[in-house]
Amino acid sequence: MKRKDFIYYTGMSLGSLMLPKMSAFGRDIDPAEALQGVDAAVKKELADVALNAAKSKGASYADVRIGRYLRQFVATRDKRVQGVANTENYGVGIRVLVNGAWGFAATNAVSKDAIAKAAEQAVAVAKANAKIQGEPVQLAPQKGFGEVSWKAPIEINAFEVPIKEKVDLLLQVNDIAITNGASFVTAMISAVNEQKYFASTDGSYIDQDIHRIYPTFNVTKIDRAAGKFMQRNALSAPMGMGYEYMHARPQDRLSGIVTRYKDRYDILEDVKNATKDVDDKLKAKSVEPGKYDLVLDPSHLWLTIHESVGHPTELDRVLGYEANYAGTSFLTLDKWQSKKFNFGNKNVNIVADKLQKGSLGAVGWDDEGVKCREWDLIKDGILVNYQTIRDQAHIIGLKESQGCCYSQGWDDVQFQRMPNVSLRPGKQKLSVDDMIKNVEKGIYIIGDGSYSIDQQRYNFQFGGQTFYEITNGKITGMLNDVAYQSNTQEFWNSCAAICDESDYRLGGSFNDGKGQPSQSSAVSHGSSTTRFNGVNVINTARKIG
Amino acid sequence: MAILSKDEAQAIMKKVLGFAKADETEVGLGGQQSGNIRYARNAVSTAGEVSNLNLSVSSSFGKRTGNATINEFDDASLEKVVRRAEELARLAPENPEYMPLLGPSNFAESIGFIPSTAAMTPDTRAEMVAKSLKVSKDNKLESAGFLQNSAGFRAMANSKGLFAYNKSTDVSFSVTVRNQEGTGSGYVDHSFNDVGKLDTLALTKIAANKATSSAGAKAIEPGRYTVILEPLAASDMLGGIIRGFEQRTADEGRSFMSKKGGGTRLGEQLFDEKVNIISDPMNPELPGATWSGDGMPVEKTVWVENGVVKNLACSRFWAQKKGLKPLSGPGGGRFGGGGMIMAGGTASIEDMIKNTEKGILVTRFWYIRMVDQQTLVQTGLTRDGTFYIENGQIKFPVKNFRFNESPIIMLNNVEELGKPVRSGSSILPPMKIRDFTFTSLSDAI
Numbered sequence: 001m002k003r004k005d006f007i008y009y010t011g012m013s014l015g016s017l018m019l020p021k022m023s024a025f026g027r028d029i030d031p032a033e034a035l036q037g038v039d040a041a042v043k044k045e046l047a048d049v050a051l052n053a054a055k056s057k058g059a060s061y062a063d064v065r066i067g068r069y070l071r072q073f074v075a076t077r078d079k080r081v082q083g084v085a086n087t088e089n090y091g092v093g094i095r096v097l098v099n100g101a102w103g104f105a106a107t108n109a110v111s112k113d114a115i116a117k118a119a120e121q122a123v124a125v126a127k128a129n130a131k132i133q134g135e136p137v138q139l140a141p142q143k144g145f146g147e148v149s150w151k152a153p154i155e156i157n158a159f160e161v162p163i164k165e166k167v168d169l170l171l172q173v174n175d176i177a178i179t180n181g182a183s184f185v186t187a188m189i190s191a192v193n194e195q196k197y198f199a200s201t202d203g204s205y206i207d208q209d210i211h212r213i214y215p216t217f218n219v220t221k222i223d224r225a226a227g228k229f230m231q232r233n234a235l236s237a238p239m240g241m242g243y244e245y246m247h248a249r250p251q252d253r254l255s256g257i258v259t260r261y262k263d264r265y266d267i268l269e270d271v272k273n274a275t276k277d278v279d280d281k282l283k284a285k286s287v288e289p290g291k292y293d294l295v296l297d298p299s300h301l302w303l304t305i306h307e308s309v310g311h312p313t314e315l316d317r318v319l320g321y322e323a324n325y326a327g328t329s330f331l332t333l334d335k336w337q338s339k340k341f342n343f344g345n346k347n348v349n350i351v352a353d354k355l356q357k358g359s360l361g362a363v364g365w366d367d368e369g370v371k372c373r374e375w376d377l378i379k380d381g382i383l384v385n386y387q388t389i390r391d392q393a394h395i396i397g398l399k400e401s402q403g404c405c406y407s408q409g410w411d412d413v414q415f416q417r418m419p420n421v422s423l424r425p426g427k428q429k430l431s432v433d434d435m436i437k438n439v440e441k442g443i444y445i446i447g448d449g450s451y452s453i454d455q456q457r458y459n460f461q462f463g464g465q466t467f468y469e470i471t472n473g474k475i476t477g478m479l480n481d482v483a484y485q486s487n488t489q490e491f492w493n494s495c496a497a498i499c500d501e502s503d504y505r506l507g508g509s510f511n512d513g514k515g516q517p518s519q520s521s522a523v524s525h526g527s528s529t530t531r532f533n534g535v536n537v538i539n540t541a542r543k544i545g
Numbered sequence: 546m547a548i549l550s551k552d553e554a555q556a557i558m559k560k561v562l563g564f565a566k567a568d569e570t571e572v573g574l575g576g577q578q579s580g581n582i583r584y585a586r587n588a589v590s591t592a593g594e595v596s597n598l599n600l601s602v603s604s605s606f607g608k609r610t611g612n613a614t615i616n617e618f619d620d621a622s623l624e625k626v627v628r629r630a631e632e633l634a635r636l637a638p639e640n641p642e643y644m645p646l647l648g649p650s651n652f653a654e655s656i657g658f659i660p661s662t663a664a665m666t667p668d669t670r671a672e673m674v675a676k677s678l679k680v681s682k683d684n685k686l687e688s689a690g691f692l693q694n695s696a697g698f699r700a701m702a703n704s705k706g707l708f709a710y711n712k713s714t715d716v717s718f719s720v721t722v723r724n725q726e727g728t729g730s731g732y733v734d735h736s737f738n739d740v741g742k743l744d745t746l747a748l749t750k751i752a753a754n755k756a757t758s759s760a761g762a763k764a765i766e767p768g769r770y771t772v773i774l775e776p777l778a779a780s781d782m783l784g785g786i787i788r789g790f791e792q793r794t795a796d797e798g799r800s801f802m803s804k805k806g807g808g809t810r811l812g813e814q815l816f817d818e819k820v821n822i823i824s825d826p827m828n829p830e831l832p833g834a835t836w837s838g839d840g841m842p843v844e845k846t847v848w849v850e851n852g853v854v855k856n857l858a859c860s861r862f863w864a865q866k867k868g869l870k871p872l873s874g875p876g877g878g879r880f881g882g883g884g885m886i887m888a889g890g891t892a893s894i895e896d897m898i899k900n901t902e903k904g905i906l907v908t909r910f911w912y913i914r915m916v917d918q919q920t921l922v923q924t925g926l927t928r929d930g931t932f933y934i935e936n937g938q939i940k941f942p943v944k945n946f947r948f949n950e951s952p953i954i955m956l957n958n959v960e961e962l963g964k965p966v967r968s969g970s971s972i973l974p975p976m977k978i979r980d981f982t983f984t985s986l987s988d989a990i
Contacts (some may be wrong), residue, residue: 022882063819080640080641081640085612125593128592131677132678134588135588163636183797184800206732210951224798226805227803227806229798229918320689323721323723324691324732327762327911411595413591413593415591448975450914452914452928454987454989456990457989459986459988461947483916485609485947514693517693542920542954543951544921544953544954
């Protein structure tokens, strides 16, 4: 399979959140090359060339990112391998502040001459922008950290696992599905390694090694006589982990109506369950529309958190910088200033966390040299904070950035991106079974499906992978054609109960899009199973003749 | 230099093929120069220029294929990328769907390259954005927009003597204008090959007018309404349908083109008879690639005629397996190019409003996602100017709606089609559609 076909394939199957730029996928390389990092001392020497060139041309501030971005895709369909690709993208991006305006330039020629030239280009762009700039950029101060490093705490580097092992595993996944009656199956493992070096005129030289992995599949069963087909995707999560994610231990399995996974994932077990699920979905009844109490598994709720909490608390949206693309936010500054805006029920506590172990957004420092940390966004149901970067911090009275700056590659300018945003688990002991026992008329939703939310993040609609009807405290069967619609504030105020820490799991997205030109970022969202009372459920079935 | 001439491209590719030792080798070469400027809150936020030139090599030993790409062009690098692709090919498993490469073919010369678009500079872009900013500043409105232009080429060659080359330019401009109170919003989004057709001042005035006139929107009950979809809204809805005109997924039973009990719905009356859809890479308003990634010529193709589906795109592998003729698909998908061109009438949007007793005018849709793959039911919302029409006149702006609707149902409910215009990578008419299903209201502006 060629790379463009692969991108098409993954885009279709994963329902990508937004649109990653093609160049981010880089050039194909031999797998062995992925194991060799570039020496930090060499990168420091190159970084100093950029910083010195920028300063000598008039920059009051400059930063440089030297990035080596590695990706590996192994994709299969039914009994064959659709494609294997290893890509590398290596280069330098330089950002400067001149006369109160930003400038940026990037080059894939990693030589001292080319870097110095790119720094001069960045200064020239900044000088041009300064002529039509309104208010000058106000950059929050940031101390330099000297020469430091951060490495994702992985156990097995996915790039060191032989391709054959991954191919064999995925073909085994497909075989289980086909043997158990699936009509079609696709399976894929994607791995990412960002080797990032950041340096700035503040005096930081930060070397980071970041890893991510995403195994997934899609099982389809067709009932030709009825002219129907059903699908179920994997209940895996993309994670900021190495290949150890593929080795599930007994404590990683949560039993219930279907096995769900915590920290590690068993793709073979999940595909077997998925194949049974699509069979059941073909026989399931269509939902009766109306108000239901929803019990939402973390494999589903992560996406609702992402869309209805993560995005509207981005300060750049609140201010209007995304107005022409991703939209603005209903969480305007006056609501935050009031210190009493009722975002949700008082049991709703939502935290931003750039350090969370195993998460997609975990790093030591962000892409403008700010040390990462954790802070509250929603506390006891009240909006208490946003997500900011250095040139926005002063707007909400912060003396330093919250470290939310990220760029998908060396050739894109860094800007405000979402940290991991998660719902804290309930403080009282509460299992999923106990939660379901208290539901009279409800639906238990597992896995993420279709999703859509308006440009200010009020009105949303979510589907899922599997839907189970709950009647008088018991699961009574599977449902089809389910989607729920709500308003963000109403929805979070209908939050009635949250399971405890023992049920807490991460979900997330490999490709969250934002910006013009669009960039992609990876982010996790954690929660325990949560109940929302009286949510409007619609029936999505239509006849097309 | 990212834009190579046909001769320059061919010379590099010949050299690459000269290094090849595989049974079959295919080389792709592409370059692009692009520039952009982004603004928000009535001021420029970012701007940049990017230049890229990339070479890809696909080597096959029997049915084992390896791919490698590089962006360095000295002889050693060119030979290295060929060796790397051949090494990967030896490691790769056999692809049972591998198709031998095609030989030479006569591809039409593309018509999408306009020198004035390629010649745009940061100053040109800044001047065009300044005109847009003037509209919002003069009217005490706030704009956020994005202007981007690019010039590029693509070429392919293989060890069986095939050579193909296309050159193109593109310029796109979008702007959202909002009033200072945040109670009204308007939007425009247009793409052209020729920058001479782009008038940022006139377009921003349209967005500004919508921002002003959409302020103070009233809530009306969701339900089924007659809608007039501006071309941008129509193109938002129809993107998914064009990808469904595909033979393999239809044969496999997982598409709206699949027939109950087996087979496809090719030749069936699937839409209203006013619906006619073609793709044509030689259309001057929407020029496209004249060859596909499979090395097949892309030609004018009729997809829907008077509501009947006439053709399905078919890959070379599937065509061979089923005894069919391979056909490149529309929409720039897996099988190559040519955007969707839908015929319409001569009526303007204003004419269509005059003919409407009760209805909703939709500027654009937002966050459209598939709800059901089988029926193509999608959900999404209206945005940046939604208006209630009564007795041939716009009466008042209305709050945005969420819809749950299938484009297949929509194209069965066509009341009237207006004059087609280019919108993104499609040419579409404004459409008057009855019984369009809105399921809830949104407070978003």
